[in-house]
Amino acid sequence: MARKGTPTCGLVADLPPDALSGLGSRPLVLGTTAWRDEEGLYTGPLVVLTNRRTASAAEQAAALLKDGAGARLLGERTLGSGCGYTNGGLPVVLKHSKLRVNMPDCIRYRQDGTNEQRGLQPDIPVAWGALEGPEVRARQWMEALRASLEAP
Incomplete structure (x- = not known):
């Protein structure tokens, strides 16, 4: 210690x-x-920013903060990568194409019973177009964050 x-x-x-x-x-x-x-001990509101590329450990951290600490997710639905390939994945041969792929070999259930592998739905959705740059996205995130903190 x-x-x-x-x-x-x-x-x-x-x-x-x-x-x-x-x-x-x-x-x-x-x-x-x-x-x-x-x-x-922080007792204020806790908001976790997410987007469609939030995955792996970041996705797990967001889920744990939401389920265990009451955090709200702000942004886009996460990627839904689950816990991934703990043993290198499961080799699967697709029936029609005979393509060999490795599939994730574990799942992670959340407090509400949903599978984290399906992605996390944000509490405060913020959607943007593919052509919007980081400045526009940051501004939209901040506007949504302000609005969510002002809401009762």
Whole structure:
């Protein structure tokens, strides 16, 4: 267990907080883990941004935050990749084309009984066209987020 204010991973996880304070290489040695944190509990609204490319671990994190912490999903339906290929997948030969494909070999059921592999439907949908750039998408996300926070 790490002491408060000390790095929890990296090359030198057990050093006291000020052990490398005089070295210019301190950030390289400690990486991004050397911050002073304060314990607390966030009690405000939690929103997770998603889009059609949200998949794999990001999709699982979004589902866990929604199911376990009451987060709301804002954006597009996620990809629906499920938990993927834990053992390299299941080899399947398609009947008509004889094409050999590897299928996912696991599923992940959510709290409401749905299969995460079907994708996560956002609570606050934000749809955009294929030609809209990141600035337009970010603006639409922010407008939808503001509106959802103002709603009762």
